[in-house]
Amino acid sequence: MTRVKSILYGSVATIALSGVAATAQAADMAVKAPEPLFAGITLYGQMDVNGTCQNHGLPYSGTAAVGMAYWLVGEGAIDRAGCALGNNGITQSLIGVKIEKSIGYGFSAIGQVETGFNPASGELSNAVGSVAKQNNSFLNGQTTFGDGGRNGQLFNGPTFAGLSSATFGTLTFGRISTLQRDNVLAYDPQGGAYAFSMIGFFGAFAGMGQTEDAYWDNAVKYVLDAGVFHFGAAATSGSPEGQNQGAYAFDVGLRTRP
Numbered sequence: 001m002t003r004v005k006s007i008l009y010g011s012v013a014t015i016a017l018s019g020v021a022a023t024a025q026a027a028d029m030a031v032k033a034p035e036p037l038f039a040g041i042t043l044y045g046q047m048d049v050n051g052t053c054q055n056h057g058l059p060y061s062g063t064a065a066v067g068m069a070y071w072l073v074g075e076g077a078i079d080r081a082g083c084a085l086g087n088n089g090i091t092q093s094l095i096g097v098k099i100e101k102s103i104g105y106g107f108s109a110i111g112q113v114e115t116g117f118n119p120a121s122g123e124l125s126n127a128v129g130s131v132a133k134q135n136n137s138f139l140n141g142q143t144t145f146g147d148g149g150r151n152g153q154l155f156n157g158p159t160f161a162g163l164s165s166a167t168f169g170t171l172t173f174g175r176i177s178t179l180q181r182d183n184v185l186a187y188d189p190q191g192g193a194y195a196f197s198m199i200g201f202f203g204a205f206a207g208m209g210q211t212e213d214a215y216w217d218n219a220v221k222y223v224l225d226a227g228v229f230h231f232g233a234a235a236t237s238g239s240p241e242g243q244n245q246g247a248y249a250f251d252v253g254l255r256t257r258p
Contacts, residue, residue: 039101040101040102041097041098041099042097042098042099042100043095043096044096044097044098045095045096046092046094047119048089049086049119049120050085050089050090050195051084051086052068052070052084052086052195053082053083054069054081056079056080057069057080057081058080058142058144059080059084059143060084060085061130061133061144061145062121062122063125063129063130064125064126064130064143064145064146064148065092065118065125065146065148065150065194066089066144066146066148066194066201067086067087067088067118067194068086068144069144070089070194071201087121088118088125089193089195090195092116092125092150092157092194093116093117093125094114094116094117095114096113096115097112098110098111099111107163108164109161109162109163110172111162112158113155113159114155114156114159115154116150116156116157124150124153124154124156125148125152125156126150126151126152126156127146127148127149127150127151127212128147128151128212129151130143130144130145130146131146133145147212149211149212149213155175156215158175158176158215159175160172160173160176161173161174169224169225170221170222171220171221172222173219174217174218176219176221176236177214177215178214178216178234178249179221179223179232179233179234179249180249181215182251183251184199184200188200216234216247218236218237218238219234219236219237220235221233222234228255228256229254229255231252232250232251232252233248233249233251234248234249235247235248
């Protein structure tokens with residue numbers, strides 16, 4: 001028998017932090033880009049809180065980045081009907097700081113730190129933690145879980161420093177978004193939304209087969225866009241946990257501009 005999943009998904013509140021500027025709109029939101037507070041420093045953020053009703057689902061998890069089990073695949077206990085307050089269905093709730101300061105000769109010093117969180121619970125997004133919570137749990141005691149790249153770190157999103165030039169490209173060092181994740185976000189028509197995009201919910205696409213590899217720690221990334229030509233390269237020595245030891249990637253192609 002075919003199982004129908006989500007029957008209701010509520011609205012999204014998004015906040016763009018820029019001094020005192022803020023907007024809150026429905027799902028078809030158009031949020032004003034935040035402006036620098038001072039000296040090239042921009043504080044930004046967005047928050048997604050939703051109401052979800054399902055006839056086959058799992059209880060809300062305050063730890064899992066997805067919040068609710070928006071898709072059926074991969075969780076054997078998805079068989080309960082109910083409604084719950086959730087989060088991160090359309091976009092990952094986050095707060096961060098960006099720095100972009102001109103240093104002359106066409107170059108800018110850049111940097112970013114970012115933290116993803118679950119506003120319905122107040123916890124940092126912790127995908128691995130949501131999986132660990134299911135240990136020694138019977139199927140009927142499970143909550144929503146799923147692997148991912150945000151695993152409870154204070155800065156679980158992109159966190160890097162580097163240089164940028166309109167002519168020579170952008171070079172960054174630190175915790176980076178992989179080239180594959182960049183492409184997913186650029187070309188997925190649903191923007192990687194956990195609740196609506198198969199690509200977004202199953203982060204293995206962004207991690208080249210491993211969901212938790214959508215971000216690389218201790219990495220360097222170089223990206224150049226020259227007209228329609230695009231080139232990207234990235235490499236990492238691996239994370240302290242032993243992931244991505246000696247990993248590297250390249251991205252070459254053509255991009256049309258509107």
